[in-house]
Amino acid sequence: MAKQRIYMDWNATAPLLGDARAAMLDALAEPGNPSSVHAEGRAARAMVEKARRQVAALVCAEPSHVTFTSCATEAANHVLTPEFRMGRAPLVASMLYVSAIEHPALREGGRFAADRVREVPVAESGVIDLGALERLLQAHPKEEGLPLVAVMLVNNETGVIQPVVDVARIVHAHSGLLVVDAVQAAGRIAIDMGMLGADFLILSSHKIGGPKGAGALVSRGETLMPVPLLKGGGQEKGHRAGTENVAAIVGFGAAAQWMVEGLAERNAAIGALRNRLEEGMRAAASDVVIHGAAEARVANTCFFTLPGLRAETGQIAFDLEGLALSAGAACSSGKVGQSHVLTAMGHDAKTGGLRISLGPSTTADEVEEAIEIFSRVASRRKMAGEAA
Ligand code: PLP
Numbered sequence: 001m002a003k004q005r006i007y008m009d010w011n012a013t014a015p016l017l018g019d020a021r022a023a024m025l026d027a028l029a030e031p032g033n034p035s036s037v038h039a040e041g042r043a044a045r046a047m048v049e050k051a052r053r054q055v056a057a058l059v060c061a062e063p064s065h066v067t068f069t070s071c072a073t074e075a076a077n078h079v080l081t082p083e084f085r086m087g088r089a090p091l092v093a094s095m096l097y098v099s100a101i102e103h104p105a106l107r108e109g110g111r112f113a114a115d116r117v118r119e120v121p122v123a124e125s126g127v128i129d130l131g132a133l134e135r136l137l138q139a140h141p142k143e144e145g146l147p148l149v150a151v152m153l154v155n156n157e158t159g160v161i162q163p164v165v166d167v168a169r170i171v172h173a174h175s176g177l178l179v180v181d182a183v184q185a186a187g188r189i190a191i192d193m194g195m196l197g198a199d200f201l202i203l204s205s206h207k208i209g210g211p212k213g214a215g216a217l218v219s220r221g222e223t224l225m226p227v228p229l230l231k232g233g234g235q236e237k238g239h240r241a242g243t244e245n246v247a248a249i250v251g252f253g254a255a256a257q258w259m260v261e262g263l264a265e266r267n268a269a270i271g272a273l274r275n276r277l278e279e280g281m282r283a284a285a286s287d288v289v290i291h292g293a294a295e296a297r298v299a300n301t302c303f304f305t306l307p308g309l310r311a312e313t314g315q316i317a318f319d320l321e322g323l324a325l326s327a328g329a330a331c332s333s334g335k336v337g338q339s340h341v342l343t344a345m346g347h348d349a350k351t352g353g354l355r356i357s358l359g360p361s362t363t364a365d366e367v368e369e370a371i372e373i374f375s376r377v378a379s380r381r382k383m384a385g386e387a388a
Helices: 018-028 039-058 072-079 130-138 164-173 246-260 263-284 311-320 330-335 340-344 364-383
Strands: 066-069 083-086 089-099 117-120 146-152 177-181 200-204 215-219 224-226 301-305 354-357
Touching: 018 039, 018 246, 039 066, 039 215, 039 246, 066 072, 072 177, 072 200, 072 215, 089 130, 117 130, 130 146, 130 164, 146 164, 164 177, 215 224, 263 301, 263 364, 311 354, 311 364
Parallel strands: 089 117, 089 146, 146 177, 177 200
Antiparallel strands: 066 215, 083 089, 083 224, 200 215, 301 354
C-alpha cells in the first residue's frame, strides 16, 4: 500500500480549512455581483462585508480599513508606491527602505524606481538591524518626500519574529510611513495593528487556510491611502477596482475567523511538535544548524542546514521519501536558488536551507515519521560522501 505523504510546507500554502471550503461553496451558489443593487447583489455584498469584519478582527483593525486584493503580492504593489493621497492632497514617498529578508513581493520595490529603493540589513540572527535603520532614516533627504519603510512581522523562511514595534517608533520619529508584511504572522501570533504601529498591513488568504486568490491591504485610517494600482469601476471604495472575487474573499474571512479562535492553544500544541521535531533532528545529526533558533520564532517553522547537503538535493530526497518541505522561499521552490535570507544573515547560502513548516492538523505520528526520514537523509548524505 502506498505510504501516506506528509505535508510540512504550510508556510508555502496552508491546506484549505473545512470552514473556508463550506463558506466558499455557499458563496459560489450566490449569483449576484456585490455592486448590484438587487437582492442577489445585496446578498453577495453581505458576504463580502462579513468577510471584511472577519479579516479586520484577525489584526484588530476597523473593517472599513480593509481593502481586498487578489493576493499579498498585489497588496504590496498597491502600497509600495511613491504616490499617496492624504484626503485629496497628494503626498510623496520619495524613498523605499526594505529589509534584506523581505519576501520578493516587497523586495522588488513595488512601484518605486530601482534607484529609489534602499536595503536595511539584518543581523546574523535574522533580526532587522535597528541601528542601521536609524542611520538610513537620519540620512534620508526629507525635502524630497517621506521615507516609506517595509518590514515583515515574521520571516517566511526562518519564522523569526521581527521587532516591529521598535521599527515603528524609529520610522515615525523620522516622519515616515510603515508597511508591515504580516503574511506569515497571521494565524501564527496574535496581531494588533494599532499596537504594532503599522500604517499599512499586508495579508494573504492562502497562508492561513483560506483559498489562493485573495489578500488584503489593511490601513490605519481612511484618509491616507496609496494611489490605486487598479483603476476602473470604483470597487473597494475606489481603492481597488475590479469585481470582487466573492468566493475567495468569503473563504479568506472564514479562515481568518477560524485562526482567531483558539490561537494560543493551537500554538502551544504546534510548538510542542516543532520542538520534538528539532530535538529528533539534533539527535539524528548533531551538525544540523537550525537558523534563528535562539530568537523569538513562530511555533510552526524550522529552517535548517545540513552541512554537505545542498538544499535542492535535499528537497528532492525528502520529497522521494514522502515528506513535502521547501528549499528556501517556498514561492520560488520550483526554481531553487540561493536563499537571500541566509545570505543576509551572513551564512553560506550555497548549501542553502530547508524549511519544515507545520500546521494545525500536523500530528505527533507525522513528526516521528519526519524525524525518521530526516535521519535517513542525513545518514545517506554521509554515506554518499557528500559531506563537505
Ligand atoms: N509575504 C510573505 C512573507 C510571503 O511568505 C508570501 C508568500 O510566500 C508573500 C508575501 C506573497 O503572498 P501571495 O502569495 O499572497 O502573493
